[in-house]
Amino acid sequence: MNAFRWLVSREVLRWALLLAAAAALSTFMVAQDRVADVSYGRSPSTAALPEGSAGELSDASVPSVAEMTALVAADPVVRLPGTVARWDEQRVRATIGDGGARILAAPPGLDEAEQQRVRDVDNADIWIVGTEVSGGGYTATPDDLPGWRARFATGDVTDAIVALIAAQRRTPLPPDRDALGWREPTDRELTPVVAALRATGRYAAPGASLSRVPERAAATAFPDGAWFVALPQQPYGKPLPAYGPALHRLAPDQPIVVMYGGWVEYHGPQAAEFAEVAGVSFYAQFGSRLSRFDYPQEAVLGVYLGRVTDVRYAGLFGRPLPYQPFDPLRVALPALPWLFTGCVAGFVVLSIHTVRTAGRRHRADLGPAGRVAQMAGLSALAVELSLLTDAGSDPALVRGISLLRAARDAVDGGLPDRHVRGLLTDAAADLDEVARHVRMPGYRPDVYLRARLS
Template sequence: MRRLIPNHVDLLRWALLGVAALVLVVFLLAQRQSVDVSYGQSPAPSTRIEEGAAGELSDATVPSTDEMTALVTADPVVRLPGAIAHWDEQRVREAIGDHDTRILVAPPGLDEAARKRVREVGNATVRVIGTEVSGGAYQAGADTLPGWRAQFATGDVTDQLVTLIARLRKVPAPPDRDDLRWREPSGPELAAVVADLRSDGLHVGAGATLSRVPEAAHTAFPDGAWYVVLPGQPYGEPLPRYGPALTRLAPDRPIVVMYGGWIEYHGPAATDFADLAGASFYTRFADRLSRYDYPQQNVLGAYLHQVTDIRYAGLFDRPLPYRPFDPLRVALPALPWIFAACVAAFLALSVRSLRRSLGGPGDPRRGGSPARLAGLTTLAVEVSLLTDARSNPALTRGIGKLQAARAALDEGLPEPHVRTLLDEAAAELDDTALVVGIASYRPDQYLQGRLS
């Protein structure tokens, strides 16, 4: 048993070291987790959208720069084929006054080369690409929800034009005006929409560029929502106001209504949510939406991702999706203390083993060497009474060896060494006994005689 216990202790000591190393490795590996974190682990993709990958380029083309320059020289307002921007002639004419201001209107979704050709038309004071209004060194864009609504629902760029022209003339710009008009949808219109919504939650108006609800809808509105997608509305005509009408029919259902590139939210928490979602979405994407010609499918997808982000930001006290139990996340705070405990135990056991291996002169029961030393010493004393000159050196050498063995024993030198010295001393004494001629003084016999 005495040998077994230290073995077990040693085993435990190395096991503790292994556990400590394992814990350390787990801790270091877990550090990677903190690199990629978003609020509430929103599943909306964070990769950037590649140019041209989302179908934003249309088939529209523009003539060469020279041809466009000639067109602009001939006519103060040139609308290229496919142009969608409209404005209030009266207000823009007032802003221009009697200045020579020429406006070139190009279609949306032009590629970089075509946009460059349009920008190079030198005699066009104001360029409108899609609904992006620029002129001189300036670019005018909407920055309010009504402004974005007019721009993306009906292609109305009146405010942008008026602001830009005033800036170019270095006069104060008149305040923005919201000229958009609404109408209640007619009975048959509403009935058709509601029938579609009740069957599969999606109504797609004629001409809308959307085929199905985007994937992101599952995370944006997990409990389901109604989607009404209408094409861009003609400028100057009132828009059918579907949102409130549908909310009256289904008060607890989130409703997303889309007019061209403009998206509205109606339904629960609309007062808080609609403005936040719209403002954050159009602040981020208005530039691209005005310049390009995205399919409504992609616009709605991006909006739903934005809604997902807002939902996961926890602003609206909606319950987060269930997060599964992760033992690592739970154990992580405890790891340093487990590690510390392992280190402490390992240290204690190390001190113990160190003390054992360095401890004292060793095992007190040293295999009979002291007894043999005493016996041989007695023998040497007895023999020394009988010696003559011939046997003297062997006896003297034996006594010298005995003294060396005693010194080694006192110093705590290892047992084999002491035994070697005693063996040499015994050999010398054996020689002495042979010379003296008394067999009982041979060390083997003498020691046996003493023992018996």
């Protein structure tokens, strides 16, 4: 009875392991569709440059296509009135070489129809609208912050022109150069800036278009307040006064935003983590429109501050992560593949053990009636093997037959089942030796009896 219970418990365990493996696999696969949704909240900013209502269209205009075509035919470089783009003429001429290339530069702030008139001048190889450089189906756009900075702080488009010529001629692109130089602002330059910032938090230099700071955007971007410095687009080819680092040394804990024309940069707490993220994302999205149109600094600053707010709500600035309740599945998920593997391994081991002991289970657990059936089966096996034996296997066959006769006499004499089982085990061993000697695997007792009893 105890043996039977052990067999039943082992079978239950074997199938329980298989079910546990299936449950682990199913749970793991279903969990792959789960998506973490962790946020500090919805950003209140609306970072956008509204088209047509932000003062981006200037009073500038361009001549007719025929007039511009005539101008380009007479001069390889034509700069229309109001043009702000500048470039290194020596480097551009060296890049153009003997192949020749004609450049038509127009001012920013043109409407779409006037921009299209510029591009309709067929004898121009390169069109520049504002600081956007295009031609031959290509548009040259900066791919890093130094390129955007040179374009919007001083109107420098040298790298863009050189890259466009290389693309048109299918030659390797030359490396970009950070053409901007920096200098320390003098005490005479810095004193009025510091005084205005400490008094009002804002300074706009002569020529800057920033009339006011967008208060709502500034409050959400910098709740503790910030200083704002606005300068006009700087002269091309001259070092820029580095107001940001100078002011940061005076007030290390104060957020500082400095504008050079359409270029915006940040100095202050978390500048190493935040400034590059905000700058890259802002100019990558809005750089094309800023290049072609004449947005006032107030509009540019408002959108930049909106991007700062978006970054803050994304969890930067060293803010702690939001509370996340304990999730047992999230904790246990990495262990599910190992649990699945262990359950499958246990099922396989128990299955192999079950197969190997199938024959022994028939012989060991069927009681006296089973002994009689086993003895009859072994007797039939001995008869079949007697037709195959030779001198080498005859002794084992004789011993096996003798043990079978002794077992039959023990049964007839009512001897204990234990004694009968021992005799049958020894007889089976001798008959197994015969089967192996004659190379007949099907006549091995375990195989023969399993087939006979089934």
